[in-house]
Amino acid sequence: METDIKVWTEKINELNKGKEKKYYILTMGCQLNENDSEKIAGMLKEAGYVKTERIEEADIIIFNTCCVRENAEERLFGKLGEVKKYKEEKGTIIAIGGCMMQEKHITQKLKESYKFVDIVFGTHTLENFPKDLYYALKENKKIEDILDIDGVVYEGVPVYREDKIKASITIMNGCNNFCTYCIVPYVRGRERSRNPQDIINEAEDLAKQGYKEITLLGQNVNSYLVYQKQKGEDVNFKVLVNGKEKQVNSFATLLKALDEIEGIERIRFVSPHPKDFTDDVIDAIKDSKHVCKLIHLPLQSGSTKVLKEMNRKYTKEDYLNLAKKIKEKIPEVTFSTDIIVGFPGETEQDFEDTLDVVKKVNFEQVFMFIYSRRVGTVADKMENQIPENIKHKRFNRLKELVEKQIEVQNKEYVGKYVDVLVEGESKNNKDILTGRTESNKVVNFEGSRDLIGKVIKLKIVSEHMWYLKGIYDKM
Template identity: 40%
Template sequence: MKVKDGKAHRYAKLLVYGCQMNVSDAERMEGQLETIGYEPTEEMTEADLILINTCCVRESAEDRVYGKIGEIKHLKEKNPALIFGITGCMAQKEGEALIRRAPHIDFVLGTNKVHELTRVVQEIAAERGHVVDVQPGETELPEGGPVARQNKFSVWVPIMYGCNNFCTYCIVPYVRGRERSRRPEDVVAEVREAVRQGAKEVTLLGQNVNSYGKDHKLADFADLLKMVDAVPGIERVRFMTSHPKDLSDKLIETIRTGRHICEHIHLPVQYGSDRILRAMHRIYTVADYRALVGRIRAALPEVSLTTDLIVGFPGETEEDFAQMLAFLEEIRYDSAYTFLYSKRSGTPAAEMADQVPEALKHERLERLMTVQDAISREKNEALKGRTLEVLVEGPSKHDAAVWSGRTRTNKLVLFPHGAEQPGDLVEVNITHPQTWVLKGETVASR
């Protein structure tokens, strides 16, 4: 606890690793901490409480967390009253093993225990013991809790938790549990409240949003999207992530006829050969995926398609990889998130034979990125001279005189700052398209 201006203050520092769902969970945790008197800080040395919300999808994410845990040990030695906790997917996976490895950790909370944070922090503050809670949570997480939004104009809203797909490379179903959908009225109520507080854009989150509602059968994802699109004051509606096996023609039509639903679909294919897709347990073929993309582009000619790709999955041959490159040339994504396959203990792929050597993984990744970067550049070059609607985010990372924002198709745009403010919708004429960004000049705003 620090004294400033004659008043006592308690500060909390949250470190977040991993996906958008982890960011959303952290906003809910920070909201809870504010209800018991903690203020956010950017300085770990100032913090009375440090919380790491973790990811374990890739080994590199775990390595970064362990490095940070070691760093915080020194802070704890200087300030024994500091409360230090681990939450998220790595907490769920490792449980008590984290405290055995690093006894300076005070508590470990699993992925279904976000709503227990304030209780646990108060218990630690009073008794200074260890708490580990990674048991499966309730079927439905409590609604209506506080949320400390990091961005008031563009917000994350989870619509479901967990995953039922059990792809052979993925740890998510084991650490986040089976799919549980929020009730549609609860999702819409959260969106309404976010808009009341100034939100212009909402992104609906789930490991596989297309299977929303299969458990409670109150509404499917297309129904929910239509409800959110109708919220007064909303300007843009986004969603992620989509599993190709569940993206319906009804959903495509809902996007086509929606007023505020953005023309961007993140559609992870993961690989471009049927043999590897079967080994990954992806439940679709290259032909299935190709046909789906055809239906999407027929209905949404301006759509931006992005994807995830994994290089070096066990058993990957040069022939498989050649099929992957040919598939990229055929589908022509606007951009792709590319990953080296990373072993995750507890997943079937970790035990598969024919693990690909690391050097070969890196060499293939470079080849893949060269192909995709060229396609991304060509896609962006086609936008030169176009005037696009951009939602202003704020100053760019490298130059305060240059501001950034995103198009409806989720393209990052840089432009000279004038009178625009975060949250404004402006029209930008694209003058200098590049591989990863578009640069332009504002022509109007509203």
């Protein structure tokens, strides 16, 4: 679906003629939300706005919300309390978007207690943002633009990315899985995949701009095009990559097509679902030149019983067998994962099963979460909720195990040469450059600025918990 963004951004430009206007965005949540914020920024840029990091000087403040993280609601309402004075003092436009706006109890609370908010938009109406802003500016209207639909795919939305080396591309949106702890299927709608040619065009354009790494995003990336196929749609797309015709009809074939793009050195993807990790995807990763051999494989729990309660549709053994199969086909592969500790009904034995999988798979990175209840989910209604103190104790035990494993892994890097994509100056020390290995380890080293944006070989000379230290000896 194409949008009429240009029409509305031109109208806003006309309205603001001669005045310098600034925007401030706060993004909460996952990489998909960050990508949505890049689209909001892209639309605002076209409308003549420039970015500011100083909230007090913004003419429009946007909160792009998430409802997955704990305390998200308190954070949003706290932020709204802080910005109310800007509305009162200088008429700053306050806009709120994102997943939380698809939750009725939140929009109700906004209407009742935060009447100063100008624009509320949901996950299915992001592309209407310039139109909503125009009416808020011109007619001083309060806008609520939320649709309760399965969702559509919009193309042609301008994207403004601050990072000039790494970029993310949303390839599909929504989720059909309904894991019992997760609110995403209720707020992002059903799975819908973008046309592969639009994805390839975006990646080729990024390569032309000098980007070196792309991350493909989706709630369930490896079911790319699957739902369309199930609905009987023709998903045999002929696409052009580097002027050559290719066929794309699945996630595996999309990876193969993207692998052909000249200039893109690394391709990553998050998040796949273990139940949909088919052999053709494993083979596509194995045979590719640019798809990173680090696979993010969300585990969530190592207990078959808990996995069933979570509606994850795989067992502990399925997960371990999948990791083993991938490792056999791609010996250099490494894994990262997500784990939820303290899901309702999780016993000591269930938690031990999680630790067991962590020991066996030896993840390079584990994103650990303490289970927290989400209104509207099945797990929220489960009676056997785990006391907070037990959840925290288990979380600390898992953290300890993961850190020990990372310490051992990091030691193994010392003395080896690794390929590092140099991302820029270190945040803490401008004299140090920083980059990442294919396995996503941060490497800091001394070197000249012209290495930024290049993949170079570094010798690892020492290891620390969260980064490795390398030297560039031009090997």
